[in-house]
Amino acid sequence: xxxxxxxxxxxxxxxxxxxxxxxxxxxxxxxxxxxxxxxxxxxxxxxxxxxxxxxxxxxxxxxxxxxxxxxxxxxxxxxxxxxxxxxxxxxxxxxxxxxxxxxxxxxxxxxxxxxxxxxxxxxxxxxxxxxxxxxxxxxxxxxxxxxxxxxxxxxxxxxxxxxxxxxxxxxxxxxxxxxxxxxxxxxxxxxxxxxxxxxxxxxxxxxxxxxxxxxxxxxxxxxxxxxxxxxxxxxxxxxxxxxxxxxxxxxxxxxxxxxxxxxxxxxxxxxxxxxxxxxxxxxxxxxxxxxxxxxxxxx
Amino acid sequence: xxxxxxxxxxxxxxxxxxxxxxxxxxxxxxxxxxxxxxxxxxxxxxxxxxxxxxxxxxxxxxxxxxxxxxxxxxxxxxxxxxxxxxxxxxxxxxxxxxxxxxxxxxxxxxxxxxxxxxxxxxxxxxxxxxxxxxxxxxxxxxxxxxxxxxxxxxxxxxxxxxxxxxxxxxxxxxxxxxxxxxxxxxxxxxxxxxxxxxxxxxxxxxxxxxxxxxxxxxxxxxxxxxxxxxxxxxxxxxxxxxxxxxxxxxxxxxxxxxxxxxxxxxxxxxxxxxxxxxxxxxxxxxxxxxxxxxxxxxx
Numbered sequence: 001x002x003x004x005x006x007x008x009x010x011x012x013x014x015x016x017x018x019x020x021x022x023x024x025x026x027x028x029x030x031x032x033x034x035x036x037x038x039x040x041x042x043x044x045x046x047x048x049x050x051x052x053x054x055x056x057x058x059x060x061x062x063x064x065x066x067x068x069x070x071x072x073x074x075x076x077x078x079x080x081x082x083x084x085x086x087x088x089x090x091x092x093x094x095x096x097x098x099x100x101x102x103x104x105x106x107x108x109x110x111x112x113x114x115x116x117x118x119x120x121x122x123x124x125x126x127x128x129x130x131x132x133x134x135x136x137x138x139x140x141x142x143x144x145x146x147x148x149x150x151x152x153x154x155x156x157x158x159x160x161x162x163x164x165x166x167x168x169x170x171x172x173x174x175x176x177x178x179x180x181x182x183x184x185x186x187x188x189x190x191x192x193x194x195x196x197x198x199x200x201x202x203x204x205x206x207x208x209x210x211x212x213x214x215x216x217x218x219x220x221x222x223x224x225x226x227x228x229x230x231x232x233x234x235x236x237x238x239x240x241x242x243x244x245x246x247x248x249x250x251x252x253x254x255x256x257x258x259x260x261x262x263x264x265x266x267x268x269x270x271x272x273x274x275x276x277x278x279x280x281x282x283x284x285x286x287x288x289x290x291x292x293x294x295x296x297x298x299x
Numbered sequence: 300x301x302x303x304x305x306x307x308x309x310x311x312x313x314x315x316x317x318x319x320x321x322x323x324x325x326x327x328x329x330x331x332x333x334x335x336x337x338x339x340x341x342x343x344x345x346x347x348x349x350x351x352x353x354x355x356x357x358x359x360x361x362x363x364x365x366x367x368x369x370x371x372x373x374x375x376x377x378x379x380x381x382x383x384x385x386x387x388x389x390x391x392x393x394x395x396x397x398x399x400x401x402x403x404x405x406x407x408x409x410x411x412x413x414x415x416x417x418x419x420x421x422x423x424x425x426x427x428x429x430x431x432x433x434x435x436x437x438x439x440x441x442x443x444x445x446x447x448x449x450x451x452x453x454x455x456x457x458x459x460x461x462x463x464x465x466x467x468x469x470x471x472x473x474x475x476x477x478x479x480x481x482x483x484x485x486x487x488x489x490x491x492x493x494x495x496x497x498x499x500x501x502x503x504x505x506x507x508x509x510x511x512x513x514x515x516x517x518x519x520x521x522x523x524x525x526x527x528x529x530x531x532x533x534x535x536x537x538x539x540x541x542x543x544x545x546x547x548x549x550x551x552x553x554x555x556x557x558x559x560x561x562x563x564x565x566x567x568x569x570x571x572x573x574x575x576x577x578x579x580x581x582x583x584x585x586x587x588x589x590x591x592x593x594x595x596x597x598x
Binding site: 002003025030033037038074076081085106109111112121 | 322328329331336375379405409411420
C-alpha cells in the first residue's frame with residue numbers, strides 16, 4: 001500500500017481530508033512529519049531544519065488561504081545537544097516571523113533518525129479547498145519552480161551553503177490570502193506540479209491542460225542544467241517547492257495578479273475530466289500528451 | 300544534555316513554554332511525539348496506539364482547563380498497511396469522541412520505527428498555568444495512580460489484552476474544565492507524581508508536602524504487587540497515567556470535589572519554596588523526607 005492509497009482510504013469519511021489542512025470551527029490545522037533519510041540531505045543545518053519543517057506546515061496554511069495563528073514543532077534529533085537545538089528553534093522562529101506569526105513551542109524527543117513533526121494553526125472564514133475547479137478556468141502558480149531540485153543537486157555537489165539557502169523557502173502566506181477570495185481551488189506543491197494537478201483534478205472532477213513552456217523555472221536550476229528534458233523533469237516532478245497552484249475564473253486573473261505579492265503565472269486551463277491532465281510544449285514540443293501522475297512518494 | 304535541560308533552555312523566552320500547551324490568541328496548542336522503543340511495548344495494538352497517542356495531546360489540553368476543538372496525528376509505521384492504519388484511525392477517533400471532540404485528519408509517513416506525533420487544539424479564556432500555586436493551598440489529583448505501571452507489567456507478562464485496555468486512558472478533559480475556575484496551577488502527570496510536583500514547584504516558586512498514604516493507587520497495580528515499596532515506586536515515579544495534578548485554595552476544595560466528574564483526592568499541601576518537595580507516610584512511614592525528582596526521562 002503506498003502513501004496515496006493510504007491517504008485515499010483515510011479520506012473516505014473525514015471532512016476536508018483531501019485538503020492541505022483539516023478545517024474545524026473556523027480554524028485550519030495541519031501536521032507534517034519529516035525525517036532525515038527522506039527530507040534532510042547530509043549538510044542540512046539545524047537552522048535550516050527548523051525553518052523548513054515549520055515552513056512546510058505554514059505552507060499548508062497558505063494553501064487554504066488562511067491567516068496563521070501559530071506553529072509548534074516536535075524535534076527529535078539522535079541526541080539532544082544545545083547548539084543544534086538552539087539553531088533549530090531560531091530557524092523555526094525566523095520562518096514564523098517571516099510570515100507574521102509566532103513559533104510558540106513544542107516537544108522534544110530523541111530518535112534513531114532525526115525526525116521533526118510540525119503543526120500550524122490558522123484562521124480562515126472561507127478556506128479554499130482542492131475541489132472547486134471548473135472547466136474553462138485558468139491555472140496559475142506562484143513563484144519559480146525547481147528550487148528544491150536545485151538545492152538537492154547542490155547538496156550532492158557539496159555546495160552546502162547555497163543548498164541550505166535554497167532549502168529555506170518563504171511560505172506563501174500572503175499570496176494565499178491574496179488569492180483566496182478569487183481562487184476556486186488551491187493547494188501547495190508539496191509533491192510537484194504534476195502530482196498537484198492530478199490531485200486537484202481528482203478532488204475537483206476536472207482535467208488540466210498545462211503549457212510546459214509557461215512554467216517559470218527557478219534561475220538556480222537553469223544555472224545547473226542545460227538539457228531541456230532534465231529541466232522539465234526537475235521542475236515538474238521533483239516537488240517540495242511549496243509554491244501555490246490555484247484555479248481562478250479567467251475574469252479574476254488581472255485582479256489576482258495585482259493582489260498577489262509574488263509573481264503569479266498562468267500555466268494552463270481547467271478542462272473536462274475526460275481529457276485528463278495533459279501538457280503541451282516542453283522539451284519535445286508536444287502538442288498534447290498525458291502528464292504522468294508521478295512525483296515524490298514514500299513507497 | 301537531557302530532555303529537561305533542553306526544555307529549560309527552550310523555556311527561556313517562549314511564553315507559556317513551561318506549561319502543558321502553548322497559548323496563543325485564545326487557543327491552546329500542543330504537540331507530542333511518541334515512538335515504539337519508548338512508548339509502545341510489544342503487543343500494543345494499532346487501535347491502542349491511535350487512542351493513546353491522541354489521548355496524550357488531549358490530556359495536555361485538559362491540563363490547561365481548556366475545551367478541545369480537534370486533534371490531528373502524523374502516523375508513521377514501518378510499512379503502510381490497511382488494517383493497522385484503519386485501526387489507528389479508529390482509536391484516534393474514539394478517544395476524541397470520548398471527550399466530545401473530533402479527530403480531523405493527519406499526515407502519513409513511514410519510519411524505521413513506529414512513530415506518531417499528535418496535536419490537539421483547544422479553547423480557553425483563562426488557561427491554567429503551572430505557575431500559580433501558593434503556600435497554604437492544597438494539592439489534589441484526579442483518578443487512581445499506577446495504571447500505566449500496571450499496563451507495562453502486564454505487557455511484560457504477556458497479558459496483552461488487559462495491558463491494552465489499561466493503556467487506553469480517558470483524557471481528563473471534563474475534570475480539567477471543572478477544576479479550571481478554582482485551580483491556581485495544574486498539569487498532567489506525564490512524568491509521574493514526583494516529577495510533576497517538582498515541575499509545579501519550579502514554575503510556581505513553592506514547595507510541596509505530600510502524604511504518600513493519601514495517594515489513590517490503581518486497583519490493577521494493587522493486584523499485581525503486594526510490596527508497599529514497589530507499589531509506591533510504581534505509583535509515584537513511573538508516570539504516563541495522564542491524571543491531573545492541581546493546586547487550589549483550601550476554601551475551594553469542597554466545590555471542586557463536587558464539580559469534578561472523577562474522584563478528586565487531596566494528597567498534600569503547598570509549602571514555602573525552602574522546604575522543597577517532601578513526602579510523609581508511605582512504605583517507610585516517613586515523617587518527612589525529600590521526594591526525589593525522578594521519573595521517566597529520555598537520556
